[in-house]
Amino acid sequence: MSIASSAKEAFVISSVAAGIMLSGPSLVKAGVSADQNDNKHVSIETSQIIRYGHMGQIVENVQTKLTNLTLYNGSIDAVYGKRTEEAVKQFQRLHHLKVDGIVGKETLTKLTTLNSSPKELVFGDHSEEVEPFQQQLKKLNYYEGQIDGIFGPLTLKAVKKYQKKNNLHVTGKINTPTQIHLLSNRNKKGKTLKSVKVKAIQTTEVKSSVTSIAKSLIGTNYVWGGTSPSGFDCSGFIKYVYEKADILLPRTVNEIWNYSKDVQKVGVGDIVFFETYKPGPSHAGIYLGNGQFIHTSSSNGVTISELSNSYWNARYLGAKRIPNS
Structure with missing residues (x-):
């Protein structure tokens, strides 16, 4: 795939992906006329990818979607820059997709089917959704319980300690900021994190x-x-x-x-x-x-x-x- 090299070249997005793709031609920049765009364009199909450096309406739609999911807080400027790439990576981590910052078919499909941020997990929850966070907290030496999907007292204590240590708002809830931070933390051996040992009560x-x-x-x-x-x-x-x-x-x-x-x-x-x-x-x-x-x-x-x-x-x-x- 090539990027338009001049103001006379533009991307045309043609796809049927709900909520994200366009149904017809779209200009990269304001000021490029439809006649100019008809002369020369590059088509991006659903099987192709959107990545760093790309521009156009499709990028703007991705930025808008990520903003609605509270993952992107930059300008919606139709330019796939570093902030957009990082927001895509955060989205991929949260949904256990390949983390490469590229909006390929799998990432795009997931984006089009979501209408809200990931579920906030709280004390008392019991589901498989809790397990990945227990695993990560255990890997980072914050959690010492079983990987059982039960958001019990040990998980609550580990979440609060993690939030405090990493300057997150201490809520005890596995909310979106905590989920993103946890899943982005690649410190597998906890070299910069203290091993948390709960002080034994008499x-x-x-x-x-x-x-x-x-x-x-x-x-x-x-x-x-x-x-x-x-x-x-x-x-x-x-x-x-x-x-x-x-x-x-x-x-x-x-x-x-x-x-x-x-x-x-x-x-x-x-x-x-x-x-x-x-x-x-x-x-x-x-x-x-x-x-x-x-x-x-x-x-x-x-x-x-x-x-x-x-x-x-x-x-x-x-x-x-x-x-x-």
Whole structure:
């Protein structure tokens, strides 16, 4: 593909790509007449590419699209310069395309199908979209949890630390600026980044605090979906107790199971899990020691039960530990 070498030469964009390509001839610069353009032009088909140095309406359309996606904040001047190229690279990183700064067929197709910025990921989200950011945070020594797609407390802590370290607005959300910065960071070994080690809280103090808070709630009614002293379900109770001890947990039993770590021997403050009304972990409580655990039952509310009880013993799946507790 060649670029017009004089004011008498112009690009003609001919394509059917929705929202980006033109349906007819277009001039590169204002002041070039239609008659002059008819004399000599270069056609760019959809199978061809748009790259650094190109000019014309198609470049202006790409710049407009990138501006709408909050990825480009330069002048919409129909000139494919360095700022446009960098915005295209950011777009490619965000959508896991080949990062070359060139608007080829794959990048163009993705551009034409998007109407908004990438989804903002927040605490509590559970999806595959979270995983690439967990992987990158782990690679850069900010995240020490599992790559499970759960935006839990460890992911939240890692995001906030990353934002603070890299002078981003500390929101705890994986928003567009954070996504772009993370996916642009090629410091694979973290040579200029500090390895983040979470300072351990005194385990004994945490366990004592958790069990004391839990016991203070004995007798609270069971409420499906409840998360406060006016009524708890089993996971709402555990989440509430740990938050009072300054430890954030995911909301559901299954998420807490995935978030917590396996232990060889159950200890005070560990979470004990049971399979009750559906396959997999569906009920949980906090281990108190001496074979007892505190939990919210549908019949008795917050209460203390024995692991040796025939009902619970038959449904016991095992114990897991909350990280840094």
